[in-house]
Amino acid sequence: MPFSIDRVVPWGRNAAEYRAMFALDDTHRGGRILGCGDGPASFNAEMSAQGVTVVSVDPLYAVSAAAIERRVEETFDEVMDQMRRNPDEFVWTHMPSVEELGRRRMAAMHRFLADYPRGKAEGRYVEASLPELPFEDDEFDLALSSHLLFLYSDQFNLAFHIRALEEMLRVAAEVRVFPLLQIGGTPSLHVEGVVDAFGSRGADATVEPVQYEFQRGGNRMLRLRRHR
Numbered sequence: 001m002p003f004s005i006d007r008v009v010p011w012g013r014n015a016a017e018y019r020a021m022f023a024l025d026d027t028h029r030g031g032r033i034l035g036c037g038d039g040p041a042s043f044n045a046e047m048s049a050q051g052v053t054v055v056s057v058d059p060l061y062a063v064s065a066a067a068i069e070r071r072v073e074e075t076f077d078e079v080m081d082q083m084r085r086n087p088d089e090f091v092w093t094h095m096p097s098v099e100e101l102g103r104r105r106m107a108a109m110h111r112f113l114a115d116y117p118r119g120k121a122e123g124r125y126v127e128a129s130l131p132e133l134p135f136e137d138d139e140f141d142l143a144l145s146s147h148l149l150f151l152y153s154d155q156f157n158l159a160f161h162i163r164a165l166e167e168m169l170r171v172a173a174e175v176r177v178f179p180l181l182q183i184g185g186t187p188s189l190h191v192e193g194v195v196d197a198f199g200s201r202g203a204d205a206t207v208e209p210v211q212y213e214f215q216r217g218g219n220r221m222l223r224l225r226r227h228r
Ligand SMILES: C[S@@+](CC[C@H](N)C(=O)[O-])C[C@H]1O[C@@H](n2cnc3c(N)ncnc32)[C@H](O)[C@@H]1O
Pocket: 008, 009, 010, 011, 012, 013, 014, 036, 037, 038, 039, 040, 041, 057, 058, 059, 060, 128, 129, 130, 131, 145, 146, 147, 148
């Protein structure tokens, strides 16, 4: 199906959230990081400003900053309404309120939008869609998926997840995925299938706790590592 911005709900997290979701520390600063489905997150903008090499891929990068900004404005109230209607699905410890969530998400998206034209020209925002990546083997040290794989388990079946993760593991020695829950906050049924599939094909597949929980029960990431 061709990419249509009307089907995308632009909603982006910031670098502090990525660091917590993926347990990133200073050992990652010297490496090359690939973010798959980074959308309007400010991870790339913030990390690049600190001298860390980050490349983001997303079909959203087919369109202009103005089109993304329009879509953010069109969908913001609807997303905020959904959050207000389902507060029990979330943990409000680090995020004090729905209003603060909206403020932080908009700040991240504006940071992204300010960086997007330059980042696109520098090859840091690349239009591409899993399960295919336009990169050579081993171009990256670490590949991340935040709020794409497992979250949209209804739209993407197990075979898609395995193909996408194989592709990420082709271009990076290690892959991390967060969260392991699907929309609605229930555990993704694909996690077990993915762990079994990679365990039997020459990779370490582990589920690890992280210091981040916003979807209630969503405080674990999947880590895949190729055997050397
Ligand atoms: C919920 S957003 C998450 C954005 C960001 N990763 C974050 O956590 O803040 C999901 C993103 O996945 C992107 N996406 C959808 N299908 C994709 C695919 N097949 N390959 C890569 N990205 C995809 C969407 O365009 C959207 O930007």
